Structure formats: structure tokens, C-alpha cells
Amino acid sequence: MRLDPRAPLVLDTRELGRRPGSQRRMTFEEPAPADLGIEVLRVPEGSPVRFELRLEAVMEGVLVTGTAEAELEGECVRCLEPVHDEIVVDFQELFAYEDSDTAATSDEEDDEARRMEGDLLDLEPLLRDAVVLTLPFQPLCQDDCPGLCPDCGARLADDPGHQHDEPIDPRWAALLEHQHDQQDQQQDQQHG
Numbered sequence: 001m002r003l004d005p006r007a008p009l010v011l012d013t014r015e016l017g018r019r020p021g022s023q024r025r026m027t028f029e030e031p032a033p034a035d036l037g038i039e040v041l042r043v044p045e046g047s048p049v050r051f052e053l054r055l056e057a058v059m060e061g062v063l064v065t066g067t068a069e070a071e072l073e074g075e076c077v078r079c080l081e082p083v084h085d086e087i088v089v090d091f092q093e094l095f096a097y098e099d100s101d102t103a104a105t106s107d108e109e110d111d112e113a114r115r116m117e118g119d120l121l122d123l124e125p126l127l128r129d130a131v132v133l134t135l136p137f138q139p140l141c142q143d144d145c146p147g148l149c150p151d152c153g154a155r156l157a158d159d160p161g162h163q164h165d166e167p168i169d170p171r172w173a174a175l176l177e178h179q180h181d182q183q184d185q186q187q188d189q190q191h192g
């Protein structure tokens, strides 16, 4: 599949002229692609992602260094309250020229070295990897979120003194029933 030069996250590096040492700084904003993040925390599709990048031509390709900033939305894993946050991810990645030997002969760990297509490079897979690596996998609405009441599901952070009039724990229920029986017996004796 060839890259589309008009795609929002595809950069054209022609200006660098493949001259090692030539550089270009770029600051731009693009809408977030779909499915950026993990199930419980993601960058909303279409929300702005702000990039600040430096592209630098090196022998084997183009080195991309910089940051991307984006909004996050998700759910607290303890109480399911919506979580809103921001993320800043750092990049430093070499995109090898298509015809570069360096990347082709690199060891197995580097097998997935990113490649350019002609003068084009695609930031999207780089952005995806960086975002997923940076996200907390257990988002919380607050660090000490007490979660939900195990009996009724109420959010304990909203109601810290949360209690139930009728204890629902079966051991308590049994104890209460026993007390009621004793009261009944006492009443019977009084009437008798």
C-alpha cells in the first residue's frame, strides 16, 4: 500500500534533499485518527493532536524527534467515572530510506524498522505506538479512588460516609433474625 501524500499524518521530506545534517522544524495540529489508545483510555477521534517535530536527514534516512500532545478520555477502572486527561508523548525514530541497506541488514529486533516511501513518511504508526506505550493502563479518576460500594454499587468518592441501614452481609442478616426471634419469644412470654 502506498502512502497518500495528502493524508494528514504523512510528511513530505523532499525539502531535506537527503543531505545529511539538513533539518526542518515543524509545528502543526491534526485531528486524531480513530482507535488511538486502549479500551479504557483513548484520544477521542478527531480531537486535535499538536505535533512539534524536528526532521533531520541522516545517512540512512530521516530522524524524527519531537512531541505530540493530545486529549484523553476514558473511564476510571475502579468507579467507571469519566476520566479526562492530557497526554504528551516523545518521539525519536529513524525512518530509513526505501533503498537504504542499513535498515535491511539490521538485526532481528530492528526488523520492523520504519521505512519511508520515496520522500514520504507516515507518522500514524509512530503516534499509535508512542501513545499506547505512554498511557497508564489503569486510569483512575483520582489516585486514591475508593471505587464502588460492594453492596449497592454507589460511588464511594461521592459519599465517603456511605452506610446501609440494613446490613446486607448474610452474617449480619442471620444475627439480626436471631435477635428478632428472641424479641418475639419475650413478647410471647409477656402475653402468656
Ligand SMILES: [Zn+2]
Pocket: 076, 077, 078, 079, 080, 081, 140, 141, 142, 145, 146, 147
Ligand atoms: Zn474512580
Ligand SMILES: [Zn+2]
Pocket: 149, 150, 151, 152, 153, 154, 162, 163, 164
Ligand atoms: Zn452501598
